[in-house]
Amino acid sequence: MGADRRHPGRPPGAPHPRQGRPADWRNTMSTTMSTTDFAAAQWTRATGAGVDPHEYRRVTDGLASVADWGPSFLRTGHDYLRRAEDAGSPLSAGEYLLTAARWFHLATLTPYADTAHGSAEADQALSRALTLLEPGARRLSGDGFTGWLRGPADPAGTVVVVPGLDSAKEEFLDLVDALLARGLAVFAMDGPGQGVLAATTTFVPDYERVVGRVIDALGVARIGLVGLSLGGYFAARAAALEPRVAAAATVSGPFLLDWDELSPQLREIMARRAGGPDAAREFAGQVDLAALAPRITAPLLVVDGEQDVNGGVTKGEALARLAPRGSYLPVPHGDHLLGNARPDWLPHLCDHFAHTLTGTPA
Template sequence: MSATEPATTEIATEPATEAAGFADAQWRRATGAGVDPHEYRRVTGGLGSVADWGPSFRRTGRAYVARAADAGSAVTAGESLLMAARWYHLATLAPYAQAHHAAAEADEAMGRALAVLEPGARRVRGEGFTGWLRGPADAPGTVVVVPGLDSAKEEFLGLASALLARGLAVFAMDGPGQGALTATTVVQADYDRVVGRVVDALGVPRIGLVGLSLGGYYAARTAALDPRVAAVATVSGPFRLDWEQLPQPVRDILAQRAGGTGPARAFTRQVDLAALAPRIEAPLLVVDGGQDVIPGATNGEPLARHAPHAAYLSVPHGDHLLGNAQPDWLPHVADHLTNTLT
């Protein structure tokens, strides 16, 4: 064996090792979004580098679209399209030049799925938002599901299903810098203005809000500023962000979604609920994972402490978004919103 062979082998395996580490870091989030864990391992096990992530996940999404075309029933076709939407969305989690195309494919697949499975679902669009209103027209309450920094409406289909099963209507949305709007908009700290336009478009007198990850900040901010919010829940939402302490990957995502490092810094400075928390009059449930430790992000406990009508649920083994602990929090969130709204 020559002296150069070990070095060559090391260089060759380094990108694959990095890809494996990235896949491990995203595993709970992906399975929490509803993809099969075994299929996830098969897809990510073949990655030669992180650069292969987006193309591989889009290929998996296309395979589900093909299954839908060959399906023996409308239900199978719709379910396959919903799974395609999940894979397309997950394709956007790694740096990828075509991520906006994957986001558009996720949006299209979800729309096609709902056309088959829920013909009554209604597309609702407006300035800075797009999404799907699902559920009975005479529902006793409507919940708006707010995604986070790099998430989208296709990631939280399980949460939407739990709310729908309790008789509520659900509006799953993409807002500025999210999902289908990634290519044309940037993140917006005053997201409450967007949710206000959503409520106007839905034509309902009051809503429930559930925000996930950065969406938790958006939801809490909106609840403090818009009296039409009658119930609110946050899951892994930040109370405060500190740019200098945030990990570099998070900074990179923020810069990408904000349109540059300068706007990302300015955005981060506005993510602080200290002055807003006492103004939240709606019943609030704050959910944190005990294993959710991101430098530069203060978790939700101070929000629950300072809001006047708040309950705090910490799941010790839960990670960010608690994809590894859904039975420990999802029914509580769904019941909290349902009981408060009805």
């Protein structure tokens, strides 16, 4: 069977946005949104994170209300923990644990979610998975960061993956795998206000200091840095102010935020992560790369989905134009985080780092 012709790239029967809505409105979540609409809004984000699309549909079809999202996704994650316990091999157990980590993270995405619980469960499942699957993987934690370093012991290059507003290190396992496949080491992290650290910390404007401490902990002279969604701002800022960033990329990252134009739902999420509405407004006012972009001397790839539409968010074209070595990759049918367009940007982004950090041909 092919894709739905009215919605290219969407499998038949998959949730889809209703007519008349913005092309990307996944982050404009509402406490009054129907379960069908909410599941449709999270569709490409969830499948882009690696959950099975058929299982996603089965789980979301069974929701009576959006309030049931978190508990249902947590139950699905626990089902995978039980499968891991009953698995016939460490490999199977590890694979089940990785899937559990994805579901636990996705459980945190609703306004009703017990974010601390879901993030802790995701973190624990990922830790157990990597202990089984990659005995050489190392947990690194420090002031304002925690995460996992994976890959060869003596890599040609190391890439740090920075999550965004309500994402976490468990959301981008496919990106990590693609970078690992190119012989790079990868540190996927949670920073202040992100992932498992969201329960005890809040966003900081000077994220470059966190990146600097990460580089110190890694013990390397230079890194690649990729940020996703709001993490794109963090990565671009760090690339401008931390000289050890040798290559950078942003995916759906903001160039500028206008607090007054942001949706109430985005402001609510930011307030939870920043420490309250006043702190969130102040933080949003600092998200402006106009002065910093010309200071990014490292090769910079900026990826945007042209169907990513959120009021108050200026996308990355200006960043690519102002950065001395910036390049811009717009994907016409891509939405926020481009979970519906993986082949159109993911290989290119990973090759960008492989070429820049190792000198291999592009």
